[in-house]
Amino acid sequence: GDVTTTMLWLNDKFTAAEIIRFAFGPAAIIYLVSTALLVMQIKEGRIDPPEEQGFKFLRSEKLVIGFAVGSFSLPFIVNLIGLRPYFGLLLGLGITWIVIDILRRYLPEHRTHFTASIEDFLRDADISTLQFFVGILLAVSALDYLGILNSASALLLGHAPTLERLVTGSSLVGVLSAIVDNVPLTAAAMHIIKTTDASVWALVALAVGTGGSILLIGSAAGIAAMGLVKDLTFTSYLKVATIPAIVGYIAGIGMWYLQHLALRI
Structure with missing residues (x-):
């Protein structure tokens, strides 16, 4: 943490x-x-009412989020088999990257909110x-x-x-x-x-x-x-x-x- x-x-x-x-x-x-x-x-004060949110995650997006969150456990797993922890993070990034590209390629555009490119994120590091x-x-x-x-x-x-x-x-x-x-x-x-x-x-x-x-x-x-x-x-x-x-x-x-x-x- x-x-x-x-x-x-x-x-x-x-x-x-x-x-x-x-x-x-x-x-x-x-x-x-x-x-x-x-x-x-x-102290007691004014609480602003929450704004209505119409956003809802689709199943494809939940899948990607699950892979991304799960990848944070990989450093511990690869460390147990004698590899350096960063190998786990790179493995998780690669798996998540593949999943996103598969979903973007085979699902209609309106069925996913994922439009960002990991390549762009890495380029803008x-x-x-x-x-x-x-x-x-x-x-x-x-x-x-x-x-x-x-x-x-x-x-x-x-x-x-x-x-x-x-x-x-x-x-x-x-x-x-x-x-x-x-x-x-x-x-x-x-x-x-x-x-x-x-x-x-x-x-x-x-x-x-x-x-x-x-x-x-x-x-x-x-x-x-x-x-x-x-x-x-x-x-x-x-x-x-x-x-x-x-x-x-x-x-x-x-x-x-x-x-x-x-x-x-």
Whole structure:
């Protein structure tokens, strides 16, 4: 559900089962605590009546949607047989592409709403965003080659990091993701944090995946919402959502710590 979690998974920091085991409970606590605090602030107001929608999916469209949604399970399946997860996504894309082309070729035009071309989508892909992430990862690799990340690791965690220092360092990385993009933070964390403990890496995934919500600009969802809702500004988010996000974040980290201690007994 999060690009940084996927990065850690692809780098074998934990398995799919381990991220569920170690992070699901703390993530649920973050969600419940922050949501409860936000709900307490909701006031009665005018609700716009829903607009009448005359759109209805046809069976052919439901078939394509089913194939598209089902393709998201393929990375896990191909990973079980020793292939890299992106092979599953490419396989799902190819199958969906074939299904769409078959339906467009053999069904009358008025029986389907699918008129877009996947070729056009691929042609219009945002290459600049891909270049941005590639540049970030290259920069992080350069810092690692120069030894700067090792120095940062020694400064932040020490040469023999204790559990408390790992928790503190991971939590600070999560808070920093509210200001700095969490992709380079995760890439740097993979070099800075020296541990093979899957539960600690689950904590890192939890921290960088949710810590960004402390500020509106710290998550892709926040940026998108700011563009769609004119009343949602940086200041208004700070007044309404920052405290619930911080409290939920602290509660989630605390839940992870208690769960970690319980699993070690």
